[in-house]
Amino acid sequence: MIRLTAALFLMLLTTGNSKSPVSRAWADENVSHKREIMTGADQTEKYLSYLKGKRIGLVANQSSIIGRKSSVDSLLSLGIKIVKVFGPEHGFRGNASNGAAVGNEKDAKTGLPIISLYGRNEKPTKEQLADIDLMVFDIQDVGCRYYTNINTLQYVMEACAENGKELLILDRPNPNAYVVDGPVMTEDKYKSAIGIHYIPMTHGMTIGEFAQYLNGEGYLKKPCKIKVIKVANYNHQMSYVLPINPSPNLNTQQAVMLFPSLCMFEGTAINEGRGTYMPFTILGAPALKDSYSFSYKPVSIAGMSERPNHKDTVCYGIDLRKYDIGNLRKSRQINLAWLIELYKAYPDKANFFGKERANGVSPFDLRIGTDQLRKQLIAGVSEAEIRKSWEPGLQKFKAIRAKYLLYPD
Numbered sequence: 001m002i003r004l005t006a007a008l009f010l011m012l013l014t015t016g017n018s019k020s021p022v023s024r025a026w027a028d029e030n031v032s033h034k035r036e037i038m039t040g041a042d043q044t045e046k047y048l049s050y051l052k053g054k055r056i057g058l059v060a061n062q063s064s065i066i067g068r069k070s071s072v073d074s075l076l077s078l079g080i081k082i083v084k085v086f087g088p089e090h091g092f093r094g095n096a097s098n099g100a101a102v103g104n105e106k107d108a109k110t111g112l113p114i115i116s117l118y119g120r121n122e123k124p125t126k127e128q129l130a131d132i133d134l135m136v137f138d139i140q141d142v143g144c145r146y147y148t149n150i151n152t153l154q155y156v157m158e159a160c161a162e163n164g165k166e167l168l169i170l171d172r173p174n175p176n177a178y179v180v181d182g183p184v185m186t187e188d189k190y191k192s193a194i195g196i197h198y199i200p201m202t203h204g205m206t207i208g209e210f211a212q213y214l215n216g217e218g219y220l221k222k223p224c225k226i227k228v229i230k231v232a233n234y235n236h237q238m239s240y241v242l243p244i245n246p247s248p249n250l251n252t253q254q255a256v257m258l259f260p261s262l263c264m265f266e267g268t269a270i271n272e273g274r275g276t277y278m279p280f281t282i283l284g285a286p287a288l289k290d291s292y293s294f295s296y297k298p299v300s301i302a303g304m305s306e307r308p309n310h311k312d313t314v315c316y317g318i319d320l321r322k323y324d325i326g327n328l329r330k331s332r333q334i335n336l337a338w339l340i341e342l343y344k345a346y347p348d349k350a351n352f353f354g355k356e357r358a359n360g361v362s363p364f365d366l367r368i369g370t371d372q373l374r375k376q377l378i379a380g381v382s383e384a385e386i387r388k389s390w391e392p393g394l395q396k397f398k399a400i401r402a403k404y405l406l407y408p409d
Helices: 006-013 071-077 149-162 207-216 253-267 326-331 337-345 363-368 372-379 383-404
Strands: 055-060 081-087 113-116 134-138 166-170 226-229 282-285 294-296 315-319
Touching: 055 071, 071 081, 134 149, 149 166, 149 207, 166 207, 207 226, 207 383, 253 326, 253 337, 253 363, 282 294, 282 337, 315 337, 337 372, 363 372, 372 383
Parallel strands: 055 081, 055 134, 081 113, 134 166, 166 226
Antiparallel strands: 282 315, 294 315
8 A cells, every 4th residue: 555645755756857848947936935835736645545446537737746746647656547637728738828729639658648628628528527436636726817727627617516526626825815806707798718707806715715616606507526635834825936837928936926917918909928938027019119118029939929919029118027026915906007007108098908899898808807997997097996996896705705715814
């Protein structure tokens, strides 16, 4: 019988190659990070025996690691029978660009079938679950409505509930759990691939907590049976440096922490660093040449952004690579000032928010979850008044959220 303590198991796993392409981008930031926090996946003594003898389906990507090695490789080496892997947006190996179609394939290393859950097949089918006894969900999230892992979580939970499968969640910290902010989406017309839940822009929950929220708030036709392996020594206010990039364009800790604030710009005429190796840490557009001296040129980068906004054109704007993230943590808010500033500076305001769809919803509205912020910016409403308008929805959501928390705020 295999039974390793978490400490011993992690010691064995971390003797592997630490210079992999995925981990290298994080090396400088992670050197001094102490691992007092233990993810659910790292606490193998709490779930290995539960997996033994079962046919496992694993929802995973490159962020699914035990120690420094892939959860897939680690669990297979411990005699766990993984029959297939389900990959979210960006694919199982995390090398597909945002929004890119990812097809089914066979993993070159393990020979396991990889089922894509991004694109036409968002939800596992009855046939795909037929030979599975237990589903395991192990993906790093960053706590935003427009980060699609929580969509995948709901679809997996729906499929498991409909087909009588249990879901084991190996929980991971949310690096942005300290902030619950932004307008709450309340209307169906704002639902899209980047948002299907009636929550604020940042929800302040881990995947395990969010699964409980989905069950409890009736997002599923029938509840999904879940078991959560909690993160040890963790609360929502703790700083957590991710050991690996959660997606191609969140390739630094700075980008992860700025993502809730800068991803708002994706629905505007502003480039948010896609098409560079500094995504979500810089902002700019060609039309801002007369207002800002900082410049950069977005280009097509395979696996990151093939068609960035303002491709091959010099953009001018704001460099946030050295911005003190502590300011965000102190305020416990997303930064709205950058959006207000760049809207005011942009000379062609009629085209700042992108072209509206037939139903009058702009790309910006889909990301924000309402048209109110767009209208407030156009009307010149102050930041204080904008935030005041968010408060009723936020307070209502926070009261609901409190019922499902596994960790202190």
